[in-house]
Amino acid sequence: MQDELKLLGGAMVTLALATSALVVVPHIQLSKLEAPAGLKPYTSAQLRGRESYIRNGCVYCHSQQPRDKAQAPDDKRGWGRASVAGDYFYDKPHLLGTMRTGPDLFNIGARQPSADWHLGHLYQPRAYTPGSIMPSYPYLFDIKDAAEPGDRVVNLPPGYNPAGKIVVAKQEMLDLVSYLQGLDHTYPVIAAPTPAAAAKGAAK
Numbered sequence: 266m267q268d269e270l271k272l273l274g275g276a277m278v279t280l281a282l283a284t285s286a287l288v289v290v291p292h293i294q295l296s297k298l299e300a301p302a303g304l305k306p307y308t309s310a311q312l313r314g315r316e317s318y319i320r321n322g323c324v325y326c327h328s329q330q331p332r333d334k335a336q337a338p339d340d341k342r343g344w345g346r347a348s349v350a351g352d353y354f355y356d357k358p359h360l361l362g363t364m365r366t367g368p369d370l371f372n373i374g375a376r377q378p379s380a381d382w383h384l385g386h387l388y389q390p391r392a393y394t395p396g397s398i399m400p401s402y403p404y405l406f407d408i409k410d411a412a413e414p415g416d417r418v419v420n421l422p423p424g425y426n427p428a429g430k431i432v433v434a435k436q437e438m439l440d441l442v443s444y445l446q447g448l449d450h451t452y453p454v455i456a457a458p459t460p461a462a463a464a465k466g467a468a469k
């Protein structure tokens with residue numbers, strides 16, 4: 266009995282320590298977090314686009330977390346400054362991602378603001394990046410003989426339109442592109458101190 270009690274006690278202490286370190290302390294640290302001045306809330310179209318981004322599995326190939334210079338050359342790749350906690354203020358759930366089969370998209374709206382480019386690329390990635398392994402999303406477009414009033418016709422590079430037809434983006438696709446265009450976290454923030462700078466500050 267003595268041993269079982271020790272085992273149980275040890276397990277409880279370990280669990281309590283882990284819960285404090287991984288849940289309680291981060292919660293206290295982040296509870297007073299505010300949105301950076303430059304961060305705009307999502308529009309309703311962008312929120313619908315975000316749902317579509319999740320539904321279509323974009324998050325499995327694209328991260329949204331440019332890293333610090335010390336960890337990866339993300340700034341040299343053109344993906345932007347290292348993200349800070351406040352950048353994710355409006356993101357529920359966050360879409361940090363764990364895989365980088367494709368480029369990080371946290372600043373794609375700044376890097377590629379053209380709706381035409383996004384629409385065409387999502388219809389056929391290989392029309393823009395030869396040999397791209399990104400899937401195409403044809404079910405988010407209609408193929409029509411002629412445009413009707415209000416249709417958003419996609420301007421594809423020569424040779425990529427179905428013969429004699431036009432490609433029209435569905436509302437879900439327009440929302441998705443609006444979300445991508447809004448992914449712009451290039452505003453300035455106070456960067457989290459590097460471990461070296463923090464140590465220096467503490468020594469003062």
Ligand code: HEC
Pocket residue numbers: 318321322323324325326327366367368370373376377390391394397398399400402441445
């Ligand atoms: C199987 C992995 C995969 C999936 C799933 C995927 N992508 Fe990609 N994506 C890539 C790769 C690889 C590239 C780089 C080649 C290219 O430009 O096509 C890329 C490129 C991009 C780019 C251009 C990035 C840049 O810096 O130029 C955008 C925008 C993009 N993807 C959006 C999306 C969206 C939105 C979805 C979901 C609807 C999606 N991707 C799903 C792999 C993927």
